[in-house]
Amino acid sequence: MALRVVGALRDDIVTMALKPGDVISESDIAGRYGVSRQPVREAFIRLAQQGLLLIRPKRATVVKKISPEGVRQSRFIRESIEVEIIRRVASHPGEAKAVLGELIAEQEAASNANDSRRFHTLDELFHRTLARLAGVEYAWQLIDDHKMQLDRVRYLTLGVSSSQVAISEHKAIAAAVADGDVAGAEAAMRSHLARAEVLLTQTIDDHPDYFE
Amino acid sequence: MALRVVGALRDDIVTMALKPGDVISESDIAGRYGVSRQPVREAFIRLAQQGLLLIRPKRATVVKKISPEGVRQSRFIRESIEVEIIRRVASHPGEAKAVLGELIAEQEAASNANDSRRFHTLDELFHRTLARLAGVEYAWQLIDDHKMQLDRVRYLTLGVSSSQVAISEHKAIAAAVADGDVAGAEAAMRSHLARAEVLLTQTIDDHPDYFE
DNA sequence: TCCGCTAATCTTGTATGGTAGATGCATTCT
DNA sequence: AGAATGCATCTACCATACAAGATTAGCGGA
CATH class of the missing domain: 1.10.10.10 (Winged helix-like DNA-binding domain superfamily/Winged helix DNA-binding domain)
Known part of the structure; x- marks a missing residue:
């Protein structure tokens, strides 16, 4: 119960x-x-x-009110781990290319169907799959816990989801991984995650009473 | 209560x-x-x-029995975050050189006095200070939670604490930071953290019933 | 001797009563 | 009228009692 x-x-x-x-x-x-x-x-x-x-x-x-500083550091944690993950995957691509390509195709389908909820699920699956490919799926659970703070922010900005941008970024990441381009994959991942920064500042302006 | x-x-x-x-x-x-x-x-x-x-x-x-896989992934998480931290600090050394130098001096004093408990405290302080210098002290709390698993292993290997080795590694890290050598600092940190790997396998052999 | 069933005895889970502390309002005193 | 004080009423906290499932010991039968 x-x-x-x-x-x-x-x-x-x-x-x-x-x-x-x-x-x-x-x-x-x-x-x-x-x-x-x-x-x-x-x-x-x-x-x-x-x-x-x-x-x-x-x-x-x-x-609890959302702590901007907490969100910032949650992003730091996530970026640290995901960068390390993408390095590992890019170093040993293996089956990554096929798996990621399939996921991105599904994302495009969901985006074309305007199914934002399914896209959100697929987006999360994309990152969790990378963790699995790196052999550290347990580490994703950690990110998932801290992601709740980010999810609250994200929920406030639903609808503005620029899924097309996210998909193109996913493609860039997958391409670098397929080429074994470690530095490129890292850079692509960083810029992908950096997009959340503007969302945060904008959300604080829209709902200042939800933050401390 | x-x-x-x-x-x-x-x-x-x-x-x-x-x-x-x-x-x-x-x-x-x-x-x-x-x-x-x-x-x-x-x-x-x-x-x-x-x-x-x-x-x-x-x-x-x-x-709970200690999960070797869990320890491995805790190490992954810690390394991911600490590498990102050391990059930031090395990029903007600031007061890092003075602060780290002082800490290392205290560590040497504790090591010479054979005060392993104090050395352990100072070792932890060294890493937490790096997090503070990077402006992500909150992230250290996360590491601290996951570090409990590693601490259980560490406690089993007390006494073999090669504090001299740890100090020299700390010096290498601090030196690279002071020079603004980002890549060097990262490499020094990775090799410093990698030392725990052998401890784990050895400990599993010594106390197999504590692991799953 | 060995197998199977039963009941006593563990365990965690849930419900309820009572306690101490903090808050806000009302009353009272200046 | 203004401020301070006492009191009603919240809250989370702790202790106790009861419930339900799981394990185990013991007994009985084959």
């Missing part, structure tokens, strides 16, 4: 159904889901450790 | 007072610390999320 509450709350937070700054008491959520306070409390602890909630003892529990 | 239990248990696990595979029920720990089961339970949840415990519902809670 506790795990169900965790999942439900995490979804609500990432999709902005629960907005940064909202206060959610144990009793409140417990009543809403028809369970006791105990499972809710444990769910709060898990989510607090993931950086989504802020438990203020004897005071209240609030949905 | 719960936080105190978390700290105590984490120390016991990292220092191998609680060995991988040991079963520790909530009631057991609760009685040992003179508290109720509830705070202990919450401590278990936190430690399980950090990968130190494995909660098997309705069965038992055990100290």
Whole structure:
């Protein structure tokens, strides 16, 4: 039961159904889901450790506001790891060319069909596949945890998804990998990830009350 | 109270007072610390999320065995981030030379005094300082979480600490940073971190029952 | 002797009652 | 009227009791 509450709350937070700054008491959520306070409390602890909630003892529990500095450093972590991944893959391409090419084709299909949700899934799969090809799929789970912060930002900018740009960048990455061009692949990956920077500053301007 | 239990248990696990595979029920720990089961339970949840415990519902809670694959990928994560850090620092040395030099001097003092515990602290401080100089101190917290797995291995190999080797490697890193030699600093950092690899394989041979 | 079933006894999970602390409002005193 | 103080009412925290599943020991039968 506790795990169900965790999942439900995490979804609500990432999709902005629960907005940064909202206060959610144990009793409140417990009543809403028809369970006791105990499972809710444990769910709060898990989510607090993931950086989504802020438990203020004897005071209240609030949905953590997005920390621009935290997002910046999450990007740093992600870029560090993904750069290292792309180096490894480019050094030993192996089956990379075929696998990546197929994924990009699916992305183009989703983009042409204007299915932004599926494109988002495929985009994530593209990066996770690179991790798998590098033999460090577990490391992606780490990125995934920290990506939740970025996902909250991304959700605020839905619709402006310039999927065409992303696809062309994916192509550049895949091409460099196929050629075994390590430096080129690294550069392509860096510029691909750098695009999120402008999204952040723009989002802060649009929703200043969601940030601290 | 719960936080105190978390700290105590984490120390016991990292220092191998609680060995991988040991079963520790909530009631057991609760009685040992003179508290109720509830705070202990919450401590278990936190430690399980950090990968130190494995909660098997309705069965038992055990100290997680060390996963060689997990250690390997933790090393990958650490190397990825620390390489990126050292690049940034080497690109903009600033006050790095003075600060690092002072730290290394303290390390030599600790090494000459055979104070391995203090050396360990200074070694960790060296790397955290690099993160601070790169402006990503928060990222170090992430490494710190994953470093617990490595620390368990390290604790098994205490005494063999070749602190002299570590110091010379630190010097090589600091020298490259002071010269603004980005590639050299990266190479020095990689070889410094690579030393842990042999420790792992050796430790697995010495204590096979601690690993999965 | 060996196999199988049952029941006692572990474990974690959940529900509920009570406690201490923090906040905000209302009342009271200056 | 303004400010300070006391109180009602929130909150998360802890302790206890109960529930449900899993393991194991012991007993009985073949």
